[in-house]
Amino acid sequence: QVQLVESGGGLVQAGGSLRLSCAASGGTFSSYSMGWFRQASGKEREFVATINWSGDSTDYADSVKGRFTISRDNAKNTVYPQMNSLKPEDPAVYYCAARSRFTVVTIVGAAYAYWGQGTQVTVSS
16 A cells, blocks of 8 residues: 655745655555646646656646656655646646556556645645
């Protein structure tokens, strides 16, 4: 059983940056590929970014491509999305999730077996 704990959320001005963290415990971190999703108030949860188990393959939603960068440190059991150039449409609760490294599907929430509790990101204009 993997436990995921997000941190780093908060309030930032539009155009600013935040780096979230997701710390994993209870499993072998390198056995999992990781993803980030977000859910804005009144909206469906949506895929943001994913990184494979070794860190050499990433994918992003079109809405964040070029602004967000996902990375991981397997020695620290942590995955980080660096979020730059934040926009008024980025505020949401951001969730970290883990899926088996053998799972082919990467951008669908149902492919992920473990989820964190979420961290709120707010962007002021």
